[in-house]
Amino acid sequence: MKPVYILLLLSYNLSVAQIYEIGIFGGGSNFIGDVGETTFIAPNELSTGIVAKWNRSPRHSLRASFIYSKFAADDTNSDDPRRKLRGYNFNSSLLEVSVGMEFTFFEFDLHTGTTQATPYIYTGISMANFPNFYYSGGRLVSEKTRSNAYGLPIALGFKTTITRHIVLAFEIAAHYTFSDELDGSEPDTKNLRERFRFGNFNNNDWYVFSGFTLTYTFGRKPCFCNY
Numbered sequence: 001m002k003p004v005y006i007l008l009l010l011s012y013n014l015s016v017a018q019i020y021e022i023g024i025f026g027g028g029s030n031f032i033g034d035v036g037e038t039t040f041i042a043p044n045e046l047s048t049g050i051v052a053k054w055n056r057s058p059r060h061s062l063r064a065s066f067i068y069s070k071f072a073a074d075d076t077n078s079d080d081p082r083r084k085l086r087g088y089n090f091n092s093s094l095l096e097v098s099v100g101m102e103f104t105f106f107e108f109d110l111h112t113g114t115t116q117a118t119p120y121i122y123t124g125i126s127m128a129n130f131p132n133f134y135y136s137g138g139r140l141v142s143e144k145t146r147s148n149a150y151g152l153p154i155a156l157g158f159k160t161t162i163t164r165h166i167v168l169a170f171e172i173a174a175h176y177t178f179s180d181e182l183d184g185s186e187p188d189t190k191n192l193r194e195r196f197r198f199g200n201f202n203n204n205d206w207y208v209f210s211g212f213t214l215t216y217t218f219g220r221k222p223c224f225c226n227y
Contacts (some may be wrong), residue, residue: 019110019219021053021061021167027211029069034185034199035088036073038080041172043210045070049096051213058107063122065101069110071207073183088135090184094207096175098153100124110161110217117160124149126175134187134196147188149179149205165217173209180204 028043049067053082056062106118127150132143157171180186185199 002222013027019055019217021051021055021215021217023051023154023167023213023215025049025051025065025067025209025211025213027209028210029071029210031071031073031183032206032208033073033183034180034203034205035083035090035183037074037078040174041208041210043208045072047211048208050152052213053102053215055108055110058109059104061102062099063102064123065097067096067098067209069094069096069209071182087138088184089164090133090140092131092133092182094128094130094149094182096126096128098124098126100153104159108159110167115161117147117158119156119158120169120171122153122155122171122173124153126153128175128177129181132181132188133184134192135184135197135198140184143188143192145188147179147181149177149182151175151177151179159213167213167215167217169213169215171209171211171213175209177205182207200226 017179024069027144030042051065054062075083091093102122104118104120132145155171155173155174159169182205187193
């Protein structure tokens with residue numbers, strides 16, 4: 001048999017011998033940076049999105065998500081008296097794409113016919129698109145541009161099957177970004193940055209998603225021994 005036919009046959013076998021998940025995410029979000037409070041988990045705005053998974057074994061999955069979230073922060077809610085006196089606040093939003101690997105603490109075999117449940121962790125890479133703005137005279141000024149912030153998501157969750165094809169999960173995901181621009185403390189434009197930058201220059205921005213995913217599973221029973 002020619003190599004090309006062998007490759008096609010293997011590709012077909014792998015494609016039908018998998019199980020997939022696709023579903024929705026819904027929950028809350030909060031921002032951690034140079035504006036507002038610094039509580040790690042304090043959701044104050046809504047976030048929604050879609051999630052897809054490719055289960056490679058009962059212990060790990062490739063995962064991708066697309067999430068839209070609003071963000072709000074207010075210095076008056078901070079425990080820092082200097083922030084309270086400053087009084088900055090903002091309302092913003094972002095679109096995030098994330099891909100990575102999900103690992104379960106215990107085997108999560110969706111073909112056993114019994115209820116499955118396990119804690120899990122997720123990590124990977126993310127890219128968030130957000131509007132640029134800065135503070136001048138205590139007021140927000142839009143730069144009328146958008147930027148991308150790359151980051152590292154780290155999620156801890158718990159999931160369980162509620163029917164043969166439906167999986168419910170709850171997770172808290174902290175997203176560290178390689179940017180300090182999400183809250184306006186560092187303008188994107190260079191000449192503005194030199195004039196209006198403020199805050200801790202050594203710390204980048206974080207944001208946290210807390211919520212639920214509801215996914216539908218489909219695909220034939222996998223032969224995990226192939227991996």
